[in-house]
Amino acid sequence: MKLAYRAFLLTLTIMALMLSVSAQTLRPEKDPRNIAPTVGTGGPVGGPTGLFTVYDGQTLRKGEWTFGVAYSNFDRDPGNVDLTEVPLNFQIGLNDYIELFFNTDAFRGIKVNQPRHLSSMYLPDAVFSNLPAIILAPNGLLNNQYAGQAIYRPIGNQPTVLYPYTGGSAGTFGYPGNQSGNPTLGPPTGGGEASLFPGVGSTYGSILPGVVLQTAAIPVGGNCPFPTSCTVPTVFTVAPSYLNDAPFIGQGYGESDFNTMSVGAKIRFTGPNNPVGVGLIPFYRFYTNNASSLSGFAELQQGASPGSKNGDIGLIAFGDARVRKWLNISANVGFIYNGDVEANGATLLDRGNELLAAFAVDFPVNKHFQPILEFRSQQFVGGRTPNAFENNPLDVIAGARVFPYRWMSLGAAYRYHANSQDRGSIEDSVFENFVTIPCTPGVGGAITGGNGCQPRVIRTSTEGRIPGFTPSTDPHGFIASFSIGRRNERAREILNKPATINSVDLSRTEVTKPCKPGFRPKEGETCSDDQTVNVRTSASDPEGDVLTYNYTVSGGRIVGQGANVSWDLSGVNPGEYTLTAAVDDGCGVCSDPMTKTVKVRDCDCEKECNCSELTVSGPAAVVQPGSTMTFTANVTGGDQQNLNFNWSVDKGSIVSGQGTQTITVGGTDALEGQTIRATVDMTSDCEVCKRSASDTGVVATKPKPVLIDEFGKLANNDLKARIDNLYINLQSDPTATGYIINYGPAREVARREKVIRDHIAFRSLDPDKVVLVNGGVEDTIRTRVWVVPAGADSSTINE
Structure with missing residues (x-):
């Protein structure tokens, strides 16, 4: 199988070299930045053009190819695992936008520094198969009375059984003779996303059991019937604990080669000379060994790969921006759909998918030296087999590349696992679990015929540092890389001959501002509402380059573009304003500019009259x-x-x-x-x-007093009738006043006035409407009655 894949790699290389022909768009000679393949490892796939693990926005172009090899050492948890990989990759450019790549691991070494943290170490044929574990109750144990439950597998209980384990002995679980019912391992059954493996795996599904970090020993004799001490778990997990990079590693150190292979394309969407590069990287990752056979699973127990039978599919979005000639920023975000580990119709592990994110800056100081700083995150997402000590790694990578030639690179970097499971990361943990122990020491002494063997449920709850959990140390790694290939010749700098401005013509050199609203030009004065000046520029380039016209004005604004534009001076104050014209033939504004001046003045206006x-x-x-x-x-x-x-x-x-x-x-x-x-x-x-x-x-005329009655000696009733008549006249003019003037002997005048007052009082007439005047002494009594209107002079009525 491995020979076939090596043949495939060789065939792909030969085909790529045959397809490599002349280049298309050339990179400029003065650009100090070079390109090299990514190393990958620890999450991201290697091979596409980029930095160490971050993909930038560059691609190989038609006619370019690269071989790359690297040595990558990095740390992962759980298990305080130290991984060393030697990836090989090859890339070829198809055009300015697409490159194809292939990547494989020529060597992989994996060292587990804390094997008790990994469930794979407790499998029946693994290095720690005789250690205690938490498993799904095996078939046949005590007539299957614990079926479907998590039970404690004591130390020394599990004999060595080769993969795929089905039918092998599950041990006695402390029962003497065959009283345990001769329990056996497997076969696997359905159980959701991952199959259930009785006697081997966890109640959560998968072939991996829960781990036991700490036990308590009961001395020999007394309640312990065995020739060695009895144990009960005190710190344990029911869910499995596994390393996503090598979930079935079964020994402290393992080596493998050419097990993981990736093939894909890097596709750039923006133009090759655009300082911003964006695109996508689709790829397929597959594994040469899987769990379908004993030999394949043995490779997985060496830590060769996750072992997905159908492989993984990924899609990464990349982008970069050339901020300065010496500074480039890159960012990636992507998703990998990981296939499950399957064998013989059973699912050994439901692998989680991966969400990748990364950010990097690189500094192409010159064409030979490129410092690089990367930040990377790998998150396991989606439905998956629970992982008791799952770790989503965060990496910081700092290093540099040296380019002796444009087509050759040497790289070195320091790699730091920023969130390893060290002492600080587990001090605030909350840890709760429970498990059934089928047989524990009884009260009646040594077990005879199973008497005194009683099931027991162990519950644990831990907050803070987890007893028995050894923190990870030394989260340091490094990367060394080398690449060689073919690069197209760089575009040499062409000495530009600047364009020449022949003339700048203005339609007028004086602009008169219009009169303000309500004013008009005086006689003989000409004003216009049009405040624009037409500008016509004539320029030529000795090389026939396309010209871009640039205009700078000290006031107003330019409307339009090209050789013919308008200069709008609306709203400017009176004064002199300049226009400077220049042309750009692709080198920037290299020509000598030409400046013209326009004078703006107020119009001589007079007020425009609109009479009222x-x-x-x-x-x-x-x-x-x-x-x-x-x-x-x-x-x-x-x-x-x-x-x-x-x-x-x-x-x-x-x-x-x-x-x-x-x-x-x-x-x-x-x-x-x-x-x-x-x-x-x-x-x-x-x-x-x-x-x-x-x-x-x-102005009105003043009213006159009116004499309405005059009489001499009268009977009292007649006098009273005359008084009534006066009040009738006063009712027709409420503002008038009545005057009664009596002439005669004093006694007669007094008697008449009394009769008048008594009558007014008797009739309840308004006494204020009448004025009684003593006209003077005469021989006989007489009376004159006046009506004096308001405003009339009453001083003349007694003359």
């Missing part, structure tokens, strides 16, 4: 003498900005409001019955918008 209409509103009714009247200027239409008002009146005086739209006019006391005219003159910033308007207000 003016009217005046006077008082709506006549005004009583002594009162004020109001006049208001009404402005409609136009812009109504910066208006001034100047008022004048032909009579009276302006009390307030001069200079505003509304004034108050007083001094109407002596203007009874006259008309007052108010005139307003309105001016603004526009001389042509002068306006004048006026309105009038009327």
